[in-house]
Amino acid sequence: MTAKVDVLVVGGGNAALCAALMAREAGASVLMLESAPPEWRGGNSMHTRNLRCMHEAPQDVLTDAYPEEEYWQDLHKVTGGLTDEPLARLLIRESSVCRDWMRHHGVRFQGSLSGTLHLSRTNAFFLGGGKALVNAYYRSAQALGVEIRYQSPVQSLSLRDGVFEGVHCNGEFIAARTCVIASGGFESNLAWLREAWGPPADNFLIRGTRYNMGVVLRALLDAGADQIGDPTQCHAVAIDARAPKFDGGICTRVDCVSLGLVVNRDGVRFYDEGEDFWPKRYAIWGRLVAQQPDQIAFSIIDAKAAGRFMPPVFPGERAETLEALADQLGLPRAQVLATVEAFNQACRVGQFDHAVLDDCHTEGLEPPKTHWALPIDTPPYSGYALRPGITFTYLGVKVDADARVRFGGRASPNLFAAGEVMAGNVLGKGYLAGIGMTIGTAFGRIAGTEAARAALD
Numbered sequence: 001m002t003a004k005v006d007v008l009v010v011g012g013g014n015a016a017l018c019a020a021l022m023a024r025e026a027g028a029s030v031l032m033l034e035s036a037p038p039e040w041r042g043g044n045s046m047h048t049r050n051l052r053c054m055h056e057a058p059q060d061v062l063t064d065a066y067p068e069e070e071y072w073q074d075l076h077k078v079t080g081g082l083t084d085e086p087l088a089r090l091l092i093r094e095s096s097v098c099r100d101w102m103r104h105h106g107v108r109f110q111g112s113l114s115g116t117l118h119l120s121r122t123n124a125f126f127l128g129g130g131k132a133l134v135n136a137y138y139r140s141a142q143a144l145g146v147e148i149r150y151q152s153p154v155q156s157l158s159l160r161d162g163v164f165e166g167v168h169c170n171g172e173f174i175a176a177r178t179c180v181i182a183s184g185g186f187e188s189n190l191a192w193l194r195e196a197w198g199p200p201a202d203n204f205l206i207r208g209t210r211y212n213m214g215v216v217l218r219a220l221l222d223a224g225a226d227q228i229g230d231p232t233q234c235h236a237v238a239i240d241a242r243a244p245k246f247d248g249g250i251c252t253r254v255d256c257v258s259l260g261l262v263v264n265r266d267g268v269r270f271y272d273e274g275e276d277f278w279p280k281r282y283a284i285w286g287r288l289v290a291q292q293p294d295q296i297a298f299s300i301i302d303a304k305a306a307g308r309f310m311p312p313v314f315p316g317e318r319a320e321t322l323e324a325l326a327d328q329l330g331l332p333r334a335q336v337l338a339t340v341e342a343f344n345q346a347c348r349v350g351q352f353d354h355a356v357l358d359d360c361h362t363e364g365l366e367p368p369k370t371h372w373a374l375p376i377d378t379p380p381y382s383g384y385a386l387r388p389g390i391t392f393t394y395l396g397v398k399v400d401a402d403a404r405v406r407f408g409g410r411a412s413p414n415l416f417a418a419g420e421v422m423a424g425n426v427l428g429k430g431y432l433a434g435i436g437m438t439i440g441t442a443f444g445r446i447a448g449t450e451a452a453r454a455a456l457d
């Protein structure tokens with residue numbers, strides 16, 4: 001039996017680290033339990049690049065302004081209103097004041113690089129990416145005296161009427177005055193994904209950590225914590241089908257969809273590839289591919305697309321003829337030729353401009369391609385097989401503005417949650433680039449402060 005710490009933090013990603021640092025700075029003793037070994041510490045946070053920040057005027061790496069109202073409207077739109085406005089506004093305001101604190105703990109920012117310039121106004125990029133960010137936080141936490149235990153998966157919680165008592169981990173019962181749960185979603189739990197999605201889930205790839213098994217989330221829900229969100233809601237993008245089952249990260253994303261056409265296993269198109277700018281649409285393609293037979297699709301481009309998108313880590317299949325490309329991708333040749341022919345015939349080419357919603361579109365084609373529709377006619381042709389890549393799930397526990405977990409509508413006096421495990425409070429569906437790290441930073445900082453206050457009171 002370990003001596004009782006003030007604040008126990010469950011998890012080892014951005015939300016957990018923010019909570020641990022804030023609690024320690026407030027004078028509490030802090031113990032952090034991370035499932036992963038040191039070399040895999042940091043959860044999905046280690047794969048990230050940026051966070052979305054409100055600001056009223058240009059600030060170091062952020063251009064122009066991104067005021068609260070515009071941020072709120074963007075969030076409201078992508079979630080279709082499935083968001084808690086007071087919590088969302090709290091998050092947005094917190095995003096305007098966290099960066100000096102982040103710098104103080106060693107995080108460095110950089111301006112947007114080519115391919116991400118459209119985010120220069122809204123998103124602050126981490127120099128060295130999320131890996132550098134979590135490493136900086138771990139260094140700072142160690143220097144401040146946060147106790148960190150790796151390979152320490154929490155198996156169960158001890159709760160009495162919403163009051164936290166302790167956790168079971170590696171055969172030990174660890175008691176604490178307060179606890180912050182920051183153990184991510186359940187995206188790495190393939191059996192739970194299958195429960196939510198059925199057999200198609202077997203073909204999903206997980207873009208991030210293998211350690212977000214949802215064990216603590218399940219324990220909380222079983223113990224009567226109020227649930228938020230639906231198990232099928234998640235962030236899912238189309239990624240290269242050759243990506244590993246876990247931890248492929250951002251380099252497996254295939255970003256040429258809006259420059260060509262996409263067919264399913266049968267060689268048939270199924271969605272408007274040019275519906276909107278790619279940064280606004282990339283996060284719907286995981287779900288679209290998940291709905292296709294065998295959960296596979298193929299992005300086909302011609303030489304005109306070369307150099308217009310960030311190339312994925314694996315080179316695509318390449319051929320001088322569409323027949324050869326279809327063969328290489330294992331697609332029915334005749335149907336692919338018919339699909340491309342129908343598409344080419346339907347193209348009404350105007351002034352091609354990938355930086356605006358241009359007037360190149362199809363006519364009389366179902367589904368249409370509403371922008372950037374150019375005939376696929378210039379060899380060499382390239383193709384990428386796509387699979388649904390799950391980024392993170394939104395099912396979670398309800399919290400209040402102090403990040404306290406709610407049980408039957410009542411806030412727990414000493415149990416808090418931050419990050420993916422409560423993301424569903426503000427993200428009922430859809431996604432805004434960079435808001436995952438904002439949720440973990442804002443609610444991690446709040447949870448750490450409030451947990452320390454509750455423990456030291």
Ligand SMILES: Cc1cc2nc3c(=O)[nH]c(=O)nc-3n(C[C@H](O)[C@H](O)[C@H](O)COP(=O)(O)OP(=O)(O)OC[C@H]3O[C@@H](n4cnc5c(N)ncnc54)[C@H](O)[C@@H]3O)c2cc1C
Pocket residue numbers: 010011012013014015016033034035036041042043044045046047048049050051052152153154155182183184185207208209211212213214215216248249250390391392418419420421433434435436437438440
């Ligand atoms: C490839 C990729 C790119 C992304 N890019 C961005 C981006 O640029 N910007 C952005 O905002 N978001 C991005 N996201 C989303 C972002 O990663 C998450 O929203 C954010 O990192 C969540 O932080 P978290 O601390 O809640 O979870 P995580 O960082 O996933 O941390 C969860 C932690 O809990 C630990 N854990 C799990 N179960 C247990 C247990 N039972 N006991 C103890 N520990 C446990 C895990 O090991 C892990 O350390 C990206 C995600 C991926 C996969």
